[in-house]
Amino acid sequence: MLKRAKNLADSVNRSKEIHIVTHIDADGITAGAIASQTLKRMGKQHSIEFVKQLDKMVLERLKNENHELVWFTDLGSSISVNSPEINKIITDHHACPDDSDLNFHLNPHLFGLDGSFQISGAGVTYFVSKSIDQKNMDLASLAIVGACGDLQDRKHCRLVGVNRQILEDGEKAGVVQYKTDIRYFGRETRPIYKLLQYASDPLIPGLSGRESACIAFLQELGIKMKDGGTWRNWTHLSKDERRTIISGIARLLLTKGFDHKMAKRLVGEVYILDEEKEGTELRDAKEFATLLNSTARYGQCDVGLNVCLGDRGAWLKKARTLLQGHRHNLVEGLQFAKDAGIEKREYLQFFHTGTGIRDTIVGIVANMLLNSGETSNDLPLIGFADKDKGEVKASARGTQELIDKGLDLSIAMKKSAELLDGVGGGHNIAAGATIPKGKEEEFLDLLEKEIKTQLSS
Numbered sequence: 001m002l003k004r005a006k007n008l009a010d011s012v013n014r015s016k017e018i019h020i021v022t023h024i025d026a027d028g029i030t031a032g033a034i035a036s037q038t039l040k041r042m043g044k045q046h047s048i049e050f051v052k053q054l055d056k057m058v059l060e061r062l063k064n065e066n067h068e069l070v071w072f073t074d075l076g077s078s079i080s081v082n083s084p085e086i087n088k089i090i091t092d093h094h095a096c097p098d099d100s101d102l103n104f105h106l107n108p109h110l111f112g113l114d115g116s117f118q119i120s121g122a123g124v125t126y127f128v129s130k131s132i133d134q135k136n137m138d139l140a141s142l143a144i145v146g147a148c149g150d151l152q153d154r155k156h157c158r159l160v161g162v163n164r165q166i167l168e169d170g171e172k173a174g175v176v177q178y179k180t181d182i183r184y185f186g187r188e189t190r191p192i193y194k195l196l197q198y199a200s201d202p203l204i205p206g207l208s209g210r211e212s213a214c215i216a217f218l219q220e221l222g223i224k225m226k227d228g229g230t231w232r233n234w235t236h237l238s239k240d241e242r243r244t245i246i247s248g249i250a251r252l253l254l255t256k257g258f259d260h261k262m263a264k265r266l267v268g269e270v271y272i273l274d275e276e277k278e279g280t281e282l283r284d285a286k287e288f289a290t291l292l293n294s295t296a297r298y299g300q301c302d303v304g305l306n307v308c309l310g311d312r313g314a315w316l317k318k319a320r321t322l323l324q325g326h327r328h329n330l331v332e333g334l335q336f337a338k339d340a341g342i343e344k345r346e347y348l349q350f351f352h353t354g355t356g357i358r359d360t361i362v363g364i365v366a367n368m369l370l371n372s373g374e375t376s377n378d379l380p381l382i383g384f385a386d387k388d389k390g391e392v393k394a395s396a397r398g399t400q401e402l403i404d405k406g407l408d409l410s411i412a413m414k415k416s417a418e419l420l421d422g423v424g425g426g427h428n429i430a431a432g433a434t435i436p437k438g439k440e441e442e443f444l445d446l447l448e449k450e451i452k453t454q455l456s457s
């Protein structure tokens with residue numbers, strides 16, 4: 001991989017003008033920011049754009065734009081063999097056939113690694129950046145944010161694989177710290193009772209989703225929720241207080257019949273960006289990633305990009321406004337999906353929200369629903385939402401247990417979509433597809449057949 005990274009670095013070095021094309025999510029924004037910052041430091045002429053997916057139209061346009069070099073980050077694995085007309089390098093981590101020897105493509109799957117948890121799009125982009133100049137090691141912090149945005153820590157409750165190398169680089173450069181702590185979202189910014197109220201992995205029986213129960217639980221444990229007039233967040237608590245809460249939750253889980261494996265998921269590694277102010281979304285890598293996601297989902301990637309490139313003024317303020325809106329839309333979207341109803345089949349379950357929610361958040365909603373305890377989680381969940389131009393977006397989410405049994409949603413979604421003239425792909429645990437509207441039923445039949453084959457082989 002390092003040799004391939006070096007090859008790609010050479011291509012960058014040789015080019016005077018470079019156009020970056022990246023994906024619209026947290027991993028894509030951080031990947032694009034790493035590439036962009038690298039080129040800026042080299043004094044290269046460069047530009048950047050964000051795309052939802054690389055379709056024929058985008059490729060055709062890029063061909064006509066005649067860039068000296070196009071740098072695809074966090075996407076591009078699907079086109080690696082096509083489009084010889086575009087002079088390109090690709091740093092991606094999405095599944096691709098590993099039988100090819102493509103010297104312009106850096107992808108963990110080409111080296112026998114798994115891009116869903118060992119390294120992200122930002123991570124592979126970081127390796128090229130570091131190959132160009134060791135001084136770019138400070139960009140490891142963005143690569144860690146990208147990995148968290150991609151939920152690469154979910155499988156082992158910590159980052160593993162090549163991600164560890166990036167983590168060590170970040171530590172050496174003094175930009176990232178990691179430690180073991182509660183894994184719930186909002187350690188830096190949420191009042192403690194809110195952290196518990198929105199807890200989803202694992203769910204806390206009796207507390208998740210219930211504000212007053214969370215407050216009562218903390219009072220019973222003797223935890224002071226306020227300091228003077230302000231809410232304390234998780235990082236304000238003493239070691240003892242943290243331990244008291246964690247064992248309190250573990251006790252709840254075990255008495256309600258959850259196993260030790262579930263209780264163990266309470267605690268894991270958290271990633272702290274040393275240079276960011278305490279108590280802000282940017283201090284915790286997971287919260288940073290969520291901030292970026294909420295710019296991306298609303299077509300405002302440039303806001304997230306500017307925050308990644310260092311803006312802490314107007315752009316950050318704008319990002320925070322988008323985050324507020326995003327939170328609101330997720331709550332609404334979740335309700336909308338529930339109202340639409342979840343239909344169960346033998347090998348999958350699904351919901352269809354029509355135009356009710358944006359196609360850019362249907363995947364997050366599906367994921368929230370699957371982990372909410374309100375759906376059975378022994379079936380993958382597919383969410384549909386209408387796109388414009390007579391197309392439908394399908395987002396599929398699975399669980400680790402299903403992956404261990406052989407489920408690969410990336411392959412299933414790709415195969416089924418392509419049979420209907422659509423496109424699909426992603427990761428084994430989370431994948432998406434775009435298909436013609438009206439073909440949903442046919443799509444579900446194809447998908448179910450494929451999933452059945454995967455789970456029984």
Ligand SMILES: [Mn+2]
Pocket residue numbers: 027028074093120121122150
């Ligand atoms: Mn990615």
